[in-house]
Amino acid sequence: MNRAEREAAVRRIMERTAPPVPLDVYTEAVRRGERLLRRRRLARRVLWLLACAAAVAFTVWAARTHPWAEPPSDTTPPVTGW
Template sequence: MNVPEREAAVRRLLERATPVVPPDLYAQAVRRGGRMLRRRRALLRLLWLLLCAAAVAFTVWAATVHPWVEPPSETTPPLTGW
């Protein structure tokens, strides 16, 4: 498309009466937006649930394994019979 054709196409668009909008466009937009919000809310709840489950699992693991305690030394035999 060259410049005069583009200008003519734009003029035709601007000379029309008010733009034609589908009558149910608003209802469709509201439905779609509500669906998007519900999906986002469900995803955030799922992520929070996974985070809480991971925190509980870590706490239970740390309470049973005690990773902060230094393991006994294996290099020196125990002193018995002195």
Template sequence: MNRPQREATARRIMERSVPSVPPELYGEVVRRGGRMLRRRRAARRLLWLLLATVIVAFVVWALMVEPWVEPPSETTPPLTGW
């Protein structure tokens, strides 16, 4: 079969039957879908909470350590000629 024949056959199959979910599976599908959405929502909230915690920790660290300030000199030049 070449490509146009395969496409025509696939179209005929799709147009011939209307997709439907058997009634005994509908409740299970809805339950699983709801559970999947709740898990995704919980994971998304957890990741946002983790991101916010990391940002707060970084800001607190930066305010305490002040990495943008030059550290004080460890040695002083000798004072001669006073």
């Protein structure tokens, strides 16, 4: 099959009308699609909620413990009486 024959075959396929889709297949596809969109929307909201809760928890922890401050040294006693 050369290029011209392939192009002609493709044109014949493209010019055909699509067979009608049964109504029950269409309604089932719409129902499943809506359910999938609802689940994705719920998952997205839950993930955003978890991310915000984690950010708040980290902020509260950091504000209370000050992890950026150097802890006092306990290895040597204070020098007095020199």
